[in-house]
Amino acid sequence: MLFKYVHFLALLIVLTATAVLSKGSAIECGPAVGGARCGLNTCCSVAGFCGTTSAHCGTGCQPGYGSCVVPTAPSCDASKKSATNGRRVGYWQVQQVHDDACDVVLPADIDRAGMTHLLLAFAHFDLKTFDVIPANATDERYYAEFTALKSDSLQTWIAVGGGAFGGAKWSAMARNATSRTAFVSSLKDFMDKYSFQGVDLDWEFPDRSGSDAQNFVALAKEIKDTIRCGISTAVPSDWGSVKGFDIDGLSNYLDFFNFMGYDIHGWGIDEGSDRTKVTYGADIRDIAVELLPLWANATQAGQVNLGVPYYGRGYTLSNYSCTIKGCKASGPSKSGKCTPDPSGVMTLGDLATVIKE
Known part of the structure; x- marks a missing residue:
């Protein structure tokens, strides 16, 4: 059997990983850097690093430059069975039609249940x-079919940007009022023309050192x-x-944030010795840690969607x-038969075929 030779990792909904800076990072908070505070109200350690662990917070925190409390995850009413009151969001990637x-x-x-x-x-x-x-010039042919799926209980939105598009283009567009207005005007025309009801601003990612x-x-x-x-954005883990x-x-201004709870680990993601060590690309324990900066920021949990990968990374x-x-x-x-590139990635359909075989 194939599983004798290749081990495919189970996929979990991901909550998130560490908020600790890598070794060698420059000091980023406190008097040594002009009194800069930590982003998302995270703790500023005695050494001048931002994070969410006990090493940053509590007795090791510099008061006044962020919270001095290790954040904890909020809880929700289990009887409601959803932290987002039933909101479920999915991305349909048109590029897979071509690739x-x-x-x-x-x-x-699309399974819209x-x-x-x-x-x-x-x-x-x-x-x-x-x-x-x-x-892609040929994407337009699918727009009408996609927006025709909308109903009283389902909205169809357009996501602009993406990982391959990059962050520099967003920076150039958003940096002044004139270019922002041109983008917004065109976006309105685009949404009206194709009947999209909302927009996901997939800026991957704003540069933290500037005015992004x-x-x-x-x-x-x-x-x-x-x-x-309606407006949302993708948030990295x-x-x-x-x-x-x-x-x-x-x-x-946003209705919700789409937390990228996937590709936290895996072949092609990790480096060094971790690259050749079996681990999970979407682990609930990693996600829980990676969400801590949002909780330190007192972000409303009801605004956060947790991303689930409909594919797997194998070793x-x-x-x-x-x-x-x-x-x-x-x-x-x-690689799977349906997704020959990149190596080590299989779609949900690929995995179903392997299991069946």
């Missing part, structure tokens, strides 16, 4: 005119004031990236008798 060799999912194929929001990923925008445009955070808030406000539509967001400011084991977390791996698993 995947099999098991292509068209809009009509229980879904409240579907986001088409992704549209882009022109760097010179800031006009919102399809990421405040410009992002200004952009969100202008969209809310001009288009008056790693501490280094999430510091570029003004979550407090954005929460005034080729060094020792086929060792098949659990921590075992050594000699490389990535074989």
